[in-house]
Amino acid sequence: MPRKERIRSTTIIAIVRDGVCAVAGDGQVTAGDMVMKQTAKKIRSMHNGKVITGFAGSTADALTLFDQFEKQIEQYSGNLRRAAVEMSKLWRTDKFLRRLDAMLIAADTESVFVLSGDGDVIEPDDGIAAIGSGGGYALAAARALLSSANLTTPEITRKAIEIAADICIYTNHEITLVSIDKSQSSVQ
Numbered sequence: 001m002p003r004k005e006r007i008r009s010t011t012i013i014a015i016v017r018d019g020v021c022a023v024a025g026d027g028q029v030t031a032g033d034m035v036m037k038q039t040a041k042k043i044r045s046m047h048n049g050k051v052i053t054g055f056a057g058s059t060a061d062a063l064t065l066f067d068q069f070e071k072q073i074e075q076y077s078g079n080l081r082r083a084a085v086e087m088s089k090l091w092r093t094d095k096f097l098r099r100l101d102a103m104l105i106a107a108d109t110e111s112v113f114v115l116s117g118d119g120d121v122i123e124p125d126d127g128i129a130a131i132g133s134g135g136g137y138a139l140a141a142a143r144a145l146l147s148s149a150n151l152t153t154p155e156i157t158r159k160a161i162e163i164a165a166d167i168c169i170y171t172n173h174e175i176t177l178v179s180i181d182k183s184q185s186s187v188q
Contacts, residue, residue: 010042011134011164011171012054014107015142015157016127019182021107022157023052026134026165027174029059035172043176046070047078050108052178056132057102065091065102069115073106080106084113084121092119103131109182134161134168154179 014023025042028035043054044066051073055062068090072083084106091097097117104115112129114122122129128146130139142160145151151159158177165171 010040010056010132011130011138011161011168012042012056012105012132013130013135013138013142013157013160013164014052014054014105014112014128015146015153015160016107016109016112017146017153019109020153020179021052021109021112022154022177022179023054023105023107024157024161024175024177025054025132026161026171027176028170028172030170038172039174041176043178045178047073050078050180051080052107052180054105054131055102056135058100061100062102062104065097065100065104068097069104069106078108080108080111080113081123084115088115088119088121091115091117105129105131109180130160130164132171134164134171137167137171138164 010026012025023043027039029037029040045052069087072087076082100117106113111123112127114129114131128139128142138160141163142156145156145159161175165173
């Protein structure tokens with residue numbers, strides 16, 4: 001039986017601070033040592049632009065999870081924490097969903113969560129979360145930039161993923177960035 005090639009892709013980073021949320025993801029999808037796509041969109045706004053999600057992992061699985069999470073966020077009227085907990089419970093216990101191979105980041109202007117099929121709902125202490133093959137690089141870059149640079153939250157988010165793309169072979173510079181500013185009630 002031929003060995004199934006593991007598809008690796010992506011870096012997703014989310015930063016929430018001072019009423020601003022920014023989530024960015026690259027566009028690269030690779031299978032083995034070949035780039036299959038460079039412009040994949042792995043970031044999605046939900047709940048009238050008040051929640052931003054991003055995924056890392058199997059694309060078909062992640063799209064299924066996006067749909068399920070969107071149902072949860074609507075059911076709980078945009079309450080991100082409640083929707084994240086309920087989604088994680090559903091993901092872990094549902095016979096079909098628990099086989100899905102992906103991770104999600106979900107954020108609004110107050111919180112960011114990392115969700116996994118293992119039942120994890122992780123809210124980072126510093127408002128920065130990153131997943132995917134270049135997640136560690138983006139996370140380290142964002143923390144360094146937050147402590148030393150005078151940049152906006154979206155600027156730090158973009159710069160962090162650009163740094164990850166310079167280092168991680170599974171991350172490219174085709175970046176999608178979505179941000180929400182609580183004070184302006186706008187999505188960019």
